[in-house]
Amino acid sequence: MDAAEELRRLRWQCRRGMLELDLLFSRFLDACYSGLSSEDKSDLLRLLNYQDQILQDWFFRAAVPADVRLRELVARIRSVHC
Amino acid sequence: MSLPKRRFDSLIIGAGGAGLNAALRLSAADARVAVVSKVFPTRSHTVAAQGGVNAALANVLPDDWHWHMFDTVKGSDYLGDQDAIEYMCREAIPTVYELEHAGVPFSRLDNGRIYQRAFGGMSQNFGGDQAARTCAAADRTGHAILHTLYQQNLRARTHFFDEFFAIDLLRDEEGAILGALVLEIETGAPLVIEAKTTLLATGGYGQVFRTTTNAFINTGDGMAMALRAGVPLQDMEFFQFHPTGVAGKGMLITEGARGEGGYLMNVRGERFMERYAPKALDLASRDVVSRAIATEVREGRGCGEEGDHVLLKLDHLGRDVVGRRLPGISEICRTFLGIDPAEEPIPVFPTAHYAMGGIPTDRLGRVVAPARHGPEEVVPGLYAAGECACVSVHGANRLGGNSLLDILVFGRAAGNDIIQFLKEKPNHRPLPDSAVEPALARLARWDRKGEGETVHAVKADLRKLMEDHCGVFRTEAVMAEGVDKLKALRERIDGVRLRDHSQTFNTARIEALELDNLVDVGMATLMSALYRQESRGAHSRVDFPKRDDANWMKHSLYFREGDRMDFKPVRTKPLTVESFPPKERVY
């Protein structure tokens, strides 16, 4: 898969059932995708496989992911401002 | 024709609560069912519903489905069809128990019964004391319902086409619906799904407005597909707005913020609600507050670089109150605005939330449209349910907790009627090549190469146009100008070109197809709003501030061909009880 295709695929995975998640993920892709390492990308894919409600809890601090890498990624996605 | 083709008894487009509840009925009855969803089913917008679902179970306070019916008719500002409302309120009770048995983890009372909370617009005894009617699974009711229904469908062997995008309905010369052309998003390959019945359950279209609470997927695809198949859309002028969404983003800042003492301010630092509602101030009714905000912005007293919002001030409440009583707001402000509401005011603007209008159906979920023999003839083979449909139980305004109910009750009703249809008509109708051609042409149009405008630019203009000309500030002049501008914008679509013509995961192409749909439902909304010269429910006009039952107690219908408007009567006769005649609404 080339990089452009990978980004397109990720973009569709970022379409969620809640506006808040749509906005968080899309601004992260726009601002940070080009700087992601392949490990970061596989973390992102892992994160995107979680259910919307769980993601919402993580992003709005009702809960914390047990996995350290996901915890860092959640914090990073939250901290992008536009 | 070399297109791949699949055959099912029934095709369901949309995997939210409405689509999944219909699918479950059908699979349980051993019908061959295909469910198509552009996103993974449990990412449907139903997941966002937190509040709950209404049913007169009387677990906390006395209750009766007839009282629920009264509240719904009144809430609809008497535009709801009373036969459908009676049906929904009666069916609410078995529907909630059915969900309970299917495994939805409703919150419970100490005695083990389902807990019910009080919500606005709900009364006991036909307008008496507050009722407690809303059943919730903590603050994740939509999520619990959606996941439960999805699991049950997997068990019942419903066939899912995940991440397939429906392009258009297939129709023969007699107007019967034969299935749909869909696109596999991963490969970009078109697929014909042939079916004896097709159910549209594609949800709402809040994305047509710049500021909305709706997720990106809510683009009115099913509604626009119906329009292109010659079916009108009903009551599209009725769109529910919340006064305070985060400006430029859309998510809700709850009314609780003003309840705790927060107030609105314009660029001059004036507490402007003093001028619009001297007594109730910032706690005036939603439409008054929404229109006041829009008026401040229109008259040049908006804040920010573009002057396009006002400010909601909470900092005077103190960090303790803001942090303790409004924790959700603090999180939203920090995450999306990078501000702390205990220190800085929040930029806000009215946000589009819920579509009351949609594809006209009867209470069995069958799509009905005016034809030779009257205003409500069944379109053979076509059904609709959920937010994309207009049955019409919400009329001019929806009560909180009634839309999850609507999607479940009418999803199920449609499923039941389809089972009957399949018994009576066990064979597929012939599918001529000519039925697929218009849909293929629509898809091929996006293969055109060369210079042109981008989808993104036209979409942004559309959403701004709808907000400015068909938002909460509605007058003849504002909307007539909007229609002219929208007609011009519609012409621009022809000049839009994609930069990316790849096949796999070409999301740009999907967004282009969604833009077509948004333009069509936008025109339906704007035209219907321009025509209705009265204020009723969520449609409030500055130039016609009163409800006008003599002339306007009727449903509007917008047809795409020739942008034509028509009307049909409201069904004021319930199934078994007396009608509720229109009264002035006072809360």
Ligand SMILES: Cc1cc2nc3c(=O)[nH]c(=O)nc-3n(C[C@H](O)[C@H](O)[C@H](O)COP(=O)(O)OP(=O)(O)OC[C@H]3O[C@@H](n4cnc5c(N)ncnc54)[C@H](O)[C@@H]3O)c2cc1C
């Ligand atoms: C923030 C928020 C909170 C809410 N809270 C409540 C509440 O507490 N109580 C209540 O009663 N209501 C609430 N509502 C309203 C309620 O959630 C919705 O009206 C309801 O969930 C709509 O369900 P649906 O089944 O009609 O559609 P959706 O759940 O929106 O599902 C639509 C489906 O159609 C599919 N689809 C769309 N277009 C296509 C296409 N072209 N091709 C293939 N598939 C397609 C999507 O993938 C999706 O599966 C809330 C709404 C919002 C925005």
